[in-house]
Amino acid sequence: MTALLPALTAQARLRARHSDDCACSDPHGVLADRPDATVVRHAQVVAKAHAPGTPELTLTARLAAAAHPDLADTLLAPLSPRPDRLHDRLVTLWPHGTPVDRDDPDAAPWEAVAALLARLHRTPPTRFQAALPPMRGPEKAARAVARMRAAAPHPAASPVERAWAVLPPWARDEAPYPGPAHLCHGDLHLGQLVRAPEGRWLLIDIDDLGTGNPAWDLARPAAWYACGLLLPEEWTSFLNAYRAAGGPAVPADGADPWPALDVPARALTVQTAALAIAKAVAGERALDEVEETLVDACRRMAAVPPDLAPTCAK
Incomplete structure (x- = not known):
């Protein structure tokens, strides 16, 4: 380095x-x-x-x-x-682009990122001359669980492992995604958004770009909302903007989006909790309040199979 x-x-x-x-x-x-x-x-x-x-x-x-x-x-x-x-x-x-202001969470451009995702997901992967690989979302979730396992034993690891075990193989990167493959970002969060010099918002970081389940790109805000870490009005704004822009990951007619979002949201919750535990072990510290919330969500998810209603959904 x-x-x-x-x-x-x-x-x-x-x-x-x-x-x-x-x-x-x-x-x-x-x-x-x-x-x-x-x-x-x-x-x-x-x-x-x-x-x-x-x-x-x-x-x-x-x-x-x-x-x-x-x-x-x-x-x-x-x-x-x-x-x-x-x-x-x-x-x-x-x-260079200007990133989202981390010190002003109320100004987070949820509607802008939703519209960008919808455009990305609507773009046929066949448009590109070189074939794209599968998006790396499930792979990163599996790597996070492996990192937690490699750390010293932690009491919070057990509910995270149980929540991971009930996920389908494709979400654990053990099998290909069985549904229609869309173009996906693979690691969507507000840090992957910049404002270009001409003023428009654009997505950055292509390391995980590829084909797969577009619901994965909605999974992090969905998980935050379901676990109480994202305000209902922010989630609603994000979801409505995605639907208005024709995003294919959820039904366009206002039907319940959770059947589509359930498994990816669970996987992202497990990923985030596993990374939190690994970092807590490395730093020889206790989990903070947000990290405890994620572990609690894993505990509830493990008790209900993912084909039922999400246990932490509002």
Whole structure:
């Protein structure tokens, strides 16, 4: 990581100078520095080093999808059509966008993200020249459970394991999704949204982009709402905007959306709870109030099979 960071910064600076004659005083800095991603900014250019072992063909197919004209109003387009390689890591370049203000949760653009998701889900995967892989939502949920298991034993792990066990195999990344495959983001949350210089909101982060169940992209806000972590009016605004934009993940006629959202929302709840437990063990700390809420939700979910009404749905 020590050698990668300055090389990545230099690449962002070089691209910025070629594109707009930036000055050394322009905004720059490290946006993220984790084992799975290192992201830096110089002026209006962002450079991202993807996770070690990322397949080049897969990432290139995802880049091509993000650059496709059909998604110009949905996904932030990359600055280069193919990844570069630095210190054995694949690197992509992007224009800088303004993220959602974390200090102003009341201004969260739920309607905007819902409309973006609907457009993404309505785009036929066959539009793209290179075939896209399955979206990585279930894979990330399975990795979170594996990370919890690798941590020291924790008393909260048992209800999370039970909630995980009652999910169908496709949601645990043990089988392909059996339904119609739509284009999906794969890891939707408000951190995956930026405002472009011209003012429109766009989705970012294509690492999990692919085909699968579009309800997975609605699962995190659905789980938050069901567990009391998202206000009912915010959930309603999000869901209504998604339906108004023609999103295919839930019935368009106002019918109960939970039969479609139940399994993905449960899987995202398990994923979030499992990661919370793993981080609590690593930090040698107790679970906080929100993390306890997620574990309690897993306890209730484990008691009712997912083909019944969600136990924590409002």
